[in-house]
Amino acid sequence: MTSEVTPEVTPIASPILDRVAATIESRKGADPSTSYVAKLFSKGDDAILKKIGEEATETVMAAKDARVSGDGSKVLYEVADLWFHSLVLLAQFDLSPQQVLDELARREGVSGIDEKAARKDA
Ligand SMILES: N=c1c2ncn([C@@H]3O[C@H](COP(=O)(O)OP(=O)(O)OP(=O)(O)O)[C@@H](O)[C@H]3O)c2ncn1[C@@H]1O[C@H](COP(=O)(O)O)[C@@H](O)[C@H]1O
Numbered sequence: 001m002t003s004e005v006t007p008e009v010t011p012i013a014s015p016i017l018d019r020v021a022a023t024i025e026s027r028k029g030a031d032p033s034t035s036y037v038a039k040l041f042s043k044g045d046d047a048i049l050k051k052i053g054e055e056a057t058e059t060v061m062a063a064k065d066a067r068v069s070g071d072g073s074k075v076l077y078e079v080a081d082l083w084f085h086s087l088v089l090l091a092q093f094d095l096s097p098q099q100v101l102d103e104l105a106r107r108e109g110v111s112g113i114d115e116k117a118a119r120k121d122a
Contacts, residue, residue, distance in 0.1 A: 014101060017087070017097040017101075020084070020087055021091065024088055025091055028041055040088055041088075041091075045092065048085065048088055048089050055081045055082040055085050059078040059079055062074040
């Protein structure tokens, strides 16, 4: 019996991202009065995108403040808010965090400088 050789792809697991994504998915169609995520889904694309914009801006402001105060902890909280709302956005488009991780894995080792140069040549 022969076995096919498949390319070696390192599986990337992130239990916390998967668990939060599963909870977010379960909120589709749930009661907006008892769930923040259900409320966002019920409002639709614009409400989710507005939160992404807000959290990105708050991340920028936290980083600027952290340079002055020397305390980077606020950056952590703002990035967590941004990642969380990005998970909601992914779910809105029926995409999973695993697909983002797979895309990062695909890019691993490819220099951004080289990738940009290859794009210009194409
Ligand atoms: N990780 C989070 C998470 N991070 C932040 N947030 C909420 O995101 C909201 C936006 O944060 P802001 O700082 O902008 O606060 P705000 O000004 O009160 O927000 P707005 O009302 O203006 O949107 C707040 O209500 C936070 O509580 C989160 N809400 C939910 N989750 C996860 O999602 C799961 C499901 O949540 P529910 O759908 O609410 O049950 C939870 O168990 C968590 O795992």
